[in-house]
Amino acid sequence: DTEVTQTPKHLVMGMTNKKSLKCEQHMGHRAMYWYKQKAKKPPELMFVYSYEKLSINESVPSRFSPECPNSSLLNLHLHALQPEDSALYLCASSQAGGKYFGPGTRLLVL
Amino acid sequence: QKEVEQNSGPLSVPEGAIASLNCTYSDRGSQSFFWYRQYSGKSPELIMSIYSNGDKEDGRFTAQLNKASQYVSLLIRDSQPSDSATYLCAVGVDSGGSNYKLTFGKGTLLTVNP
Numbered sequence: 001d002t003e004v005t006q007t008p009k010h011l012v013m014g015m016t017n018k019k020s021l022k023c024e025q026h027m028g029h030r031a032m033y034w035y036k037q038k039a040k041k042p043p044e045l046m047f048v049y050s051y052e053k054l055s056i057n058e059s060v061p062s063r064f065s066p067e068c069p070n071s072s073l074l075n076l077h078l079h080a081l082q083p084e085d086s087a088l089y090l091c092a093s094s095q096a097g098g099k100y101f102g103p104g105t106r107l108l109v110l
Numbered sequence: 111q112k113e114v115e116q117n118s119g120p121l122s123v124p125e126g127a128i129a130s131l132n133c134t135y136s137d138r139g140s141q142s143f144f145w146y147r148q149y150s151g152k153s154p155e156l157i158m159s160i161y162s163n164g165d166k167e168d169g170r171f172t173a174q175l176n177k178a179s180q181y182v183s184l185l186i187r188d189s190q191p192s193d194s195a196t197y198l199c200a201v202g203v204d205s206g207g208s209n210y211k212l213t214f215g216k217g218t219l220l221t222v223n224p
Contacts, residue, residue, distance in 0.1 A: 041216070042198055042214035042215065042216055042217060043154065043198075043214055045211070045212070048211075056211070088153070090153055090154070097142070097159060098142075098144045098156040098159045099144075099156065099212065100156060101146075101153040101154050101155070101156075102153060103152070103153050104152075104153045
């Protein structure tokens with residue numbers, strides 16, 4: 001089973017809202033990732049968790065806050081976002097190989 | 111600055127033909143190479159991975175790697191309209207733990223005409 005699940009599929013939020021994106025994988029992968037993808041652009045890495053510890057933060061603004069509660073779950077907490085943060089947010093996992101992406105959360109910030 | 115270059119396309123081929131997608135990369139330390147397929151509005155799907163020089167075949171897909179030339183390609187035989195998508199080349203460097211840090215190309219849009 002090479003499935004990564006993400007909720008919600010779509011999210012509309014105002015600039016003063018707080019929301020969270022959730023990701024889950026049951027492949028036993030020890031690395032999990034958050035990517036952001038704008039239309040007609042490749043995915044951009046935001047965060048990497050390795051063995052449940054944050055190992056890479058690609059200079060992401062603090063209005064994005066990741067959390068890894070356990071080896072299967074990854075959250076991305078959102079607060080005070082800007083309209084330019086509207087994008088497809090992708091979770092991925094890997095184990096010494098290619099990354100498997102979830103279906104993504106399409107976020108619109110109004 | 112690590113770079114991965116792909117022709118943006120669109121690449122248009124007739125149904126049943128061979129589609130050839132190319133990718134070059136700048137970092138000679140790159141260790142892993144991947145091709146992803148992304149349909150419009152969907153997330154990237156891993157279709158091929160290759161780690162050593164030569165060819166790797168999986169069904170209608172063949173990945174080719176030449177580290178000396180810093181070149182990786184994807185051939186799709188007997189192209190079908192359902193293969194119409196954007197193909198992303200991704201190149202990885204081991205960043206410790208169990209993960210590679212990937213650099214993505216901008217993608218090539220492939221259209222297969224019935």
